[in-house]
Amino acid sequence: MTDVLKPGATIGILGGGQLGRMLSVAASRLGFVTHIFEPGANPPAGHVADQVTMASYDDAAALQTFAQSVDVVTYEFENIPTAALDVIEAHCPIRPGREALRVSQDRLTEKGFLQDLGLQTAPYADIVTQSDLEAALETIGAPSILKTRRFGYDGKGQARLKSTEDAGSALADMAGAPSILEGFIEFSHEVSVIAARGITGEVSCYDPGENIHRDGILHTTTLPARLTGSQRMDAILLAGKILNALDYVGVMGVELFVTPKGLIVNEIAPRVHNSGHWTQNGCAVDQFEQHIRAIAGWPLGDGQRHSDIVMENLIGLDMDRLDDLIKQSDTAIHLYGKAETKPGRKMGHFNTIQRTS
Amino acid sequence: MTDVLKPGATIGILGGGQLGRMLSVAASRLGFVTHIFEPGANPPAGHVADQVTMASYDDAAALQTFAQSVDVVTYEFENIPTAALDVIEAHCPIRPGREALRVSQDRLTEKGFLQDLGLQTAPYADIVTQSDLEAALETIGAPSILKTRRFGYDGKGQARLKSTEDAGSALADMAGAPSILEGFIEFSHEVSVIAARGITGEVSCYDPGENIHRDGILHTTTLPARLTGSQRMDAILLAGKILNALDYVGVMGVELFVTPKGLIVNEIAPRVHNSGHWTQNGCAVDQFEQHIRAIAGWPLGDGQRHSDIVMENLIGLDMDRLDDLIKQSDTAIHLYGKAETKPGRKMGHFNTIQRTS
Structure with a gap:
C-alpha cells in the first residue's frame, strides 16, 4: 500500500447516494474502479460502480471484507459510526481522516474547533x-x-x-x-467555498459560490458570488486554515455568512458538497474529481472557473420541470437515478452556463 | 414502448470499449441505466454500467435476452454482424437505424451514397x-x-x-x-463535424474540430479549426444533408478534407467519434450525452462551445506521461480503465482548455 494510487486501483466509498454516484463517475474518469458500501437497496451509485456491498454499518464482517477489497476508503456523508471507522482503518486508509469526522460529527465540537482557530461563528x-x-x-x-x-x-x-x-x-x-x-446571525447572503487539500499539503479552492436555500435545502448556487476582492480572499484563506488545521485530505464544503463584521463560518462538511455541483460544468476538474485526486494522492487540479454559472437543485416534484429543462440552451442536467420521487428528496440538479453576450 | 424514454429506462449498448464506457456515464447523468453487450472479458464500460452481458455476436439467445431487457439499443462501433441486428430488432429499436449501418459498413457503398448526395469524395x-x-x-x-x-x-x-x-x-x-x-487527395488539413439528429428530425452540429493523425490514429483535435466562415457553414450543411438522407437518429462523426476545391468527405462513422471527445470539456452537453438524448427521443442540446480546447489521445506508452499531465492546468484527463497498456492501444485522452489571456 502506497499513498499514491495508480489507475486500476479500487476506491471504496461509504454511501451510495448521489454524492457517491458522482464520485464513482469521477473515479472512473481517472481509471479507478469503485466499490460502494451502502445499507439501502438499489443505491444511485450502484448503477455506475464496479461493485456494491449492501450491508449495515454495524456489520463488522461486511465492513472488513469491503475494506480488504479496496485501496482507500472515502465517504459521501459525515455521520459514519465510529465503530465502523475502526474496523475499516485496520485494513486501509480513510481519507479525509478521522479528525475531520470527529470535529464535523458534532456541532459543539465543530464550533469550538473553529473558534480555537480564531474564526467567527454564531x-x-x-x-x-x-x-x-x-x-x-x-x-x-x-x-x-x-x-x-x-x-x-x-x-x-x-x-x-x-x-x-x-x-x-x-x-x-x-x-x-x-x-x-x-x-441568529444578521447576514446579507451565504457563500460557500469548496476547498481541497492534497496529500502533500497543497490547497486549492474553487471560486466561492453564492447559495440560496428554500425550506432548509439548498436551492441555487450562483457563480460568481457577490463578494469584494478582499472578502473572496478572506473566504479562501479561512478555508485553507481549516483544512491545514485538520491535516485534511480531500474536498471540504465551508459555508459562510457574509456580514458587515466579516465572514462567519456556518458549518463545514468533510466531503464533496451540494454547493460545489456547479464545478461539473464550470471547471476542467470538478469537485468530485478533485476529491478523488486528493484521496488517491494525485496532485490537485487548479480549479480555475471558465464560465459564469448557476446550479439549481431538482427537489421532489421539480422533476416535472424536466421536459422544459432539457430544451434549455447551455444547460447540463444531472439526474441521480432515484427510483421514486418524494417531496424534499434531491432528484438531480442542473447547471446553466451564463452568456453575457 | 414509446419513442421517448423516461429517466429510469434502460439503454443497451453494443460494445464495451471506451466509447461504450463514456456513453454509459452520459446515460447515467440523464437518469438512465445501461446494459452493455460485449464479447470480451472485463470491458472498460462494465465498470460504470448497471449490467454486462458477455457473449458473442453470433449467440442469438444471449442477444435476445439482452434485447428484451432494454428499451433501446445503440452501439459504439459500426461493424456489427447483420444477423445480430436482426435478432435485436425483433425486440427493440436500434438507433441509429439499420440504413446508417448498411451504408457505413462498406466503404464502396458509403462512397456511392455520398456521391449520390452530390458530395465530393476521393x-x-x-x-x-x-x-x-x-x-x-x-x-x-x-x-x-x-x-x-x-x-x-x-x-x-x-x-x-x-x-x-x-x-x-x-x-x-x-x-x-x-x-x-x-x-490520394491533396488537402491542407482534416476537420471533422460531430453532428447529431434527433428523433423529430432536428439537427445540431458541434463546431468542427481540426484533426492531426499519427501512424493512422487520431493524435489531436483542436478547436477552433482553421476554417473560413463559409467553409465552416459548408461543413455543417453537408453533415446535415448526410444525417437527413439516412433519417438518422444519434451522433455521427463526419471526417472532411479541406482542399482548394472545397470540402471532400473522407468517411462517416455512425456513432460518437474520437474527434468529438473535446466536447466533454468544451460544451454543456457533450457528444455522448447528445447521442443518448437523441436515441432516447429527447430534444438535443444546443452544442454551443464555451472554450477553445485541444484534445489529445493517450496511445500505448503515452500513459507514461500521466504523472506530468495530471499536474497541468486546465487539463481534464479521461482514462478508459483498460487493464493492459499495449502499443497503439487507446488508453485515454485529455482535454486542455486554452486561455488566451
Missing part, C-alpha cells in the same frame, strides 16, 4: 437541560435556533425559537438528544 | 481482382491507397501504393477481401 451554547436552555437564552436571546449536536442535515433535527417562550417545545423536539443553541 | 474504384486494380490505377494513379471494403479502422486493413509497382503486394495484403482503391 454565538452558541451547549444544551442538555431546560435550565441550560433558559440560561443560554439570556445571553444569546431569540430568535435563535436549537439543533441536535449530531446527525442533522438539510434542516432536520432543528427547531427555531421565535421568542424565549418557545424554549419548552423546542427542547421537546430534540427528543432528549444533546443539543446546541445557536444565535 | 476518386475510388471497386477492386476484386488484380486486373481490376491495374485498370483502376490507370485512372486513379499512384500514390493511392487500397482498403478492405469492410471491417477496417485506425489504419487497419489498408495498404499504400507509392507507385503502380506496389499493386501486387497491396492486393496480397487484403487477403482476398473485397477492396476499394482510393486516390
Whole structure:
C-alpha cells in the first residue's frame, strides 16, 4: 500500500447516494474502479460502480471484507459510526481522516474547533437541560435556533425559537438528544467555498459560490458570488486554515455568512458538497474529481472557473420541470437515478452556463 | 414502448470499449441505466454500467435476452454482424437505424451514397481482382491507397501504393477481401463535424474540430479549426444533408478534407467519434450525452462551445506521461480503465482548455 494510487486501483466509498454516484463517475474518469458500501437497496451509485456491498454499518464482517477489497476508503456523508471507522482503518486508509469526522460529527465540537482557530461563528451554547436552555437564552436571546449536536442535515433535527417562550417545545423536539443553541446571525447572503487539500499539503479552492436555500435545502448556487476582492480572499484563506488545521485530505464544503463584521463560518462538511455541483460544468476538474485526486494522492487540479454559472437543485416534484429543462440552451442536467420521487428528496440538479453576450 | 424514454429506462449498448464506457456515464447523468453487450472479458464500460452481458455476436439467445431487457439499443462501433441486428430488432429499436449501418459498413457503398448526395469524395474504384486494380490505377494513379471494403479502422486493413509497382503486394495484403482503391487527395488539413439528429428530425452540429493523425490514429483535435466562415457553414450543411438522407437518429462523426476545391468527405462513422471527445470539456452537453438524448427521443442540446480546447489521445506508452499531465492546468484527463497498456492501444485522452489571456 502506497499513498499514491495508480489507475486500476479500487476506491471504496461509504454511501451510495448521489454524492457517491458522482464520485464513482469521477473515479472512473481517472481509471479507478469503485466499490460502494451502502445499507439501502438499489443505491444511485450502484448503477455506475464496479461493485456494491449492501450491508449495515454495524456489520463488522461486511465492513472488513469491503475494506480488504479496496485501496482507500472515502465517504459521501459525515455521520459514519465510529465503530465502523475502526474496523475499516485496520485494513486501509480513510481519507479525509478521522479528525475531520470527529470535529464535523458534532456541532459543539465543530464550533469550538473553529473558534480555537480564531474564526467567527454564531454565538452558541451547549444544551442538555431546560435550565441550560433558559440560561443560554439570556445571553444569546431569540430568535435563535436549537439543533441536535449530531446527525442533522438539510434542516432536520432543528427547531427555531421565535421568542424565549418557545424554549419548552423546542427542547421537546430534540427528543432528549444533546443539543446546541445557536444565535441568529444578521447576514446579507451565504457563500460557500469548496476547498481541497492534497496529500502533500497543497490547497486549492474553487471560486466561492453564492447559495440560496428554500425550506432548509439548498436551492441555487450562483457563480460568481457577490463578494469584494478582499472578502473572496478572506473566504479562501479561512478555508485553507481549516483544512491545514485538520491535516485534511480531500474536498471540504465551508459555508459562510457574509456580514458587515466579516465572514462567519456556518458549518463545514468533510466531503464533496451540494454547493460545489456547479464545478461539473464550470471547471476542467470538478469537485468530485478533485476529491478523488486528493484521496488517491494525485496532485490537485487548479480549479480555475471558465464560465459564469448557476446550479439549481431538482427537489421532489421539480422533476416535472424536466421536459422544459432539457430544451434549455447551455444547460447540463444531472439526474441521480432515484427510483421514486418524494417531496424534499434531491432528484438531480442542473447547471446553466451564463452568456453575457 | 414509446419513442421517448423516461429517466429510469434502460439503454443497451453494443460494445464495451471506451466509447461504450463514456456513453454509459452520459446515460447515467440523464437518469438512465445501461446494459452493455460485449464479447470480451472485463470491458472498460462494465465498470460504470448497471449490467454486462458477455457473449458473442453470433449467440442469438444471449442477444435476445439482452434485447428484451432494454428499451433501446445503440452501439459504439459500426461493424456489427447483420444477423445480430436482426435478432435485436425483433425486440427493440436500434438507433441509429439499420440504413446508417448498411451504408457505413462498406466503404464502396458509403462512397456511392455520398456521391449520390452530390458530395465530393476521393476518386475510388471497386477492386476484386488484380486486373481490376491495374485498370483502376490507370485512372486513379499512384500514390493511392487500397482498403478492405469492410471491417477496417485506425489504419487497419489498408495498404499504400507509392507507385503502380506496389499493386501486387497491396492486393496480397487484403487477403482476398473485397477492396476499394482510393486516390490520394491533396488537402491542407482534416476537420471533422460531430453532428447529431434527433428523433423529430432536428439537427445540431458541434463546431468542427481540426484533426492531426499519427501512424493512422487520431493524435489531436483542436478547436477552433482553421476554417473560413463559409467553409465552416459548408461543413455543417453537408453533415446535415448526410444525417437527413439516412433519417438518422444519434451522433455521427463526419471526417472532411479541406482542399482548394472545397470540402471532400473522407468517411462517416455512425456513432460518437474520437474527434468529438473535446466536447466533454468544451460544451454543456457533450457528444455522448447528445447521442443518448437523441436515441432516447429527447430534444438535443444546443452544442454551443464555451472554450477553445485541444484534445489529445493517450496511445500505448503515452500513459507514461500521466504523472506530468495530471499536474497541468486546465487539463481534464479521461482514462478508459483498460487493464493492459499495449502499443497503439487507446488508453485515454485529455482535454486542455486554452486561455488566451
